[in-house]
Amino acid sequence: MPADLRALLPGDDGYADETRTYNLRADVRPGVVIAAASAGDVQAAVRLAAARNAPIAAMATGHAVQPVPIGPDAVLVTTRAMRGVTVDAEARTAWIEAGVLWGQAVAEITKFGLAPLNGASPSVGAIGFVLAGGHSPTLGRAHGYAADHVHRIQVVTADGELRTVTAANDPELFFGLRGGKGNFGIVTAVEIALFPVTTLYGGSLIFPAASARTVLNAYRAWTETVPETMSSSAALLRLPDLPFLPEPLRGRQVVSIRLSCTDPAPAGAALIEPLRAAAAPLMDLVREMPYADCASIHSDPLDPAPVQERGGLLRELTAETVDALIAIAEAPAAAPDLVEIRHLGGAFAREPLVPNAISYRDAAFTIFMATIGAPDPAQTHAAQSAAMELLRPWCTGYTLLSFMADVDAVEQGYRPEVLRRLVALKRRVAPANLFRLNHNIRPDA
Numbered sequence: 001m002p003a004d005l006r007a008l009l010p011g012d013d014g015y016a017d018e019t020r021t022y023n024l025r026a027d028v029r030p031g032v033v034i035a036a037a038s039a040g041d042v043q044a045a046v047r048l049a050a051a052r053n054a055p056i057a058a059m060a061t062g063h064a065v066q067p068v069p070i071g072p073d074a075v076l077v078t079t080r081a082m083r084g085v086t087v088d089a090e091a092r093t094a095w096i097e098a099g100v101l102w103g104q105a106v107a108e109i110t111k112f113g114l115a116p117l118n119g120a121s122p123s124v125g126a127i128g129f130v131l132a133g134g135h136s137p138t139l140g141r142a143h144g145y146a147a148d149h150v151h152r153i154q155v156v157t158a159d160g161e162l163r164t165v166t167a168a169n170d171p172e173l174f175f176g177l178r179g180g181k182g183n184f185g186i187v188t189a190v191e192i193a194l195f196p197v198t199t200l201y202g203g204s205l206i207f208p209a210a211s212a213r214t215v216l217n218a219y220r221a222w223t224e225t226v227p228e229t230m231s232s233s234a235a236l237l238r239l240p241d242l243p244f245l246p247e248p249l250r251g252r253q254v255v256s257i258r259l260s261c262t263d264p265a266p267a268g269a270a271l272i273e274p275l276r277a278a279a280a281p282l283m284d285l286v287r288e289m290p291y292a293d294c295a296s297i298h299s300d301p302l303d304p305a306p307v308q309e310r311g312g313l314l315r316e317l318t319a320e321t322v323d324a325l326i327a328i329a330e331a332p333a334a335a336p337d338l339v340e341i342r343h344l345g346g347a348f349a350r351e352p353l354v355p356n357a358i359s360y361r362d363a364a365f366t367i368f369m370a371t372i373g374a375p376d377p378a379q380t381h382a383a384q385s386a387a388m389e390l391l392r393p394w395c396t397g398y399t400l401l402s403f404m405a406d407v408d409a410v411e412q413g414y415r416p417e418v419l420r421r422l423v424a425l426k427r428r429v430a431p432a433n434l435f436r437l438n439h440n441i442r443p444d445a
């Protein structure tokens with residue numbers, strides 16, 4: 001054991017802080033927390049868990065609620081202290097340690113005139129995002145999933161060894177780690193590709209809910225015409241009546257079209273003209289912006305809250321799908337606060353040069369809904385299930401790993417042949433299923 005290893009037991013000073021989660025619904029009360037400061041600390045934690053056959057989980061932020069609790073029999077490795085970001089501007093790569101949040105990574109990488117395939121929220125962990133596939137709402141349609149652009153992964157496997165995994169030295173583990181989330185080891189760092197993007201033409205166009213049908217149908221037709229340089233999403237939002245929001249939006253139901261275009265501003269403006277003309281917006285926040293400001297496009301809430309989520313993938317978006325989305329957002333009881341679709345296609349639809357576990361290249365849109373601070377979790381669960389049932393005619397039956405909820409089964413994440421490959425990999429690298437507090441790929445499946 002490293003002499004300075006920070007191991008915390010329930011009741012110890014610092015235990016509550018290390019186990020705090022962004023999503024307050026997450027059930028995280030492990031028997032011991034290792035607050036890792038280095039890859040060596042992660043190795044010590046894995047060896048401790050393996051010796052006791054205790055399940056072990058990794059957590060950077062606690063954004064994701066797992067289908068099983070991280071309970072008193074478990075070891076938890078927190079990675080908050082592992083915050084290194086090293087950019088190689090010439091090679092256009094960044095080496096990112098396990099505790100780095102996208103906000104920090106974007107701030108450091110953009111100083112070099114480069115951009116990563118980051119997520120919408122600056123408070124999401126870069127590693128959890130990349131291992132889940134990682135849908136970038138800014139550059140995704142141009143370049144694909146974040147997991148498509150990983151060069152090297154440093155990981156502690158179930159035997160406690162620290163390995164640097166590449167496509168050349170362990171193609172199967174490299175395949176599974178990129179999309180297999182936390183199933184094959186605890187990742188201590190990854191090397192990702194960066195892209196020469198310094199500015200975006202982007203932001204959100206926010207319309208009143210009364211225009212939702214017109215706007216969403218205009219969006220539907222528009223997405224069929226746009227180039228891969230344009231990434232976008234549409235969200236039906238129930239906004240709180242709180243002072244942090246601009247006055248015209250407080251306490252309102254709105255439809256927000258979020259846009260991110262890497263073309264120069266005049267070309268971007270021409271592309272979005274049909275959306276600006278669709279209806280009178282409450283606010284038009286689309287502008288040329290430095291890439292470093294990209295989190296403002298979604299303006300995701302940063303404060304911890306209990307959030308209940310559900311996701312899926314749509315094979316198509318029809319006028320009837322739009323009607324269903326509106327019916328879900330306007331349901332008289334327990335309607336989600338967010339009903340979001342993200343436009344796929346473009347590079348999302350292409351297999352990368354080095355294939356990975358991402359199984360849903362053919363979907364046209366993601367669907368994601370979230371209910372924040374739900375007073376009655378059972379009612380929320382029922383309402384979200386009814387909503388997914390309403391959308392069933394257009395759903396592929398799969399879910400983006402990034403947007404899998406605690407109620408989803410791992411089979412929803414992978415095509416059967418990919419899941420069989422991942423099961424075989426699990427048998428090889430973690431036969432005792434040490435990493436099982438997740439959407440679990442079982443070695444005995």
Ligand SMILES: Cc1cc2nc3c(=O)[nH]c(=O)nc-3n(C[C@H](O)[C@H](O)[C@H](O)COP(=O)(O)OP(=O)(O)OC[C@H]3O[C@@H](n4cnc5c(N)ncnc54)[C@H](O)[C@@H]3O)c2cc1C
Pocket residue numbers: 057058059060061062063064065066079098118119120121123124125126127128129131132133134135136137181182183185186187188300301402403438
């Ligand atoms: C507000 C918000 C916005 C989001 N926006 C996007 C988006 O734009 N695109 C997108 O694709 N997703 C998005 N997500 C989903 C997010 O990417 C996933 O929930 C992701 O897994 C969160 O990673 P984390 O490390 O922050 O969370 P954590 O809860 O800390 O980790 C989640 C899981 O990731 C795995 N994991 C984390 N660290 C490690 C590690 N070091 N080694 C092995 N496994 C690890 C574990 O299985 C862990 O349980 C968003 C989520 C939220 C709440």
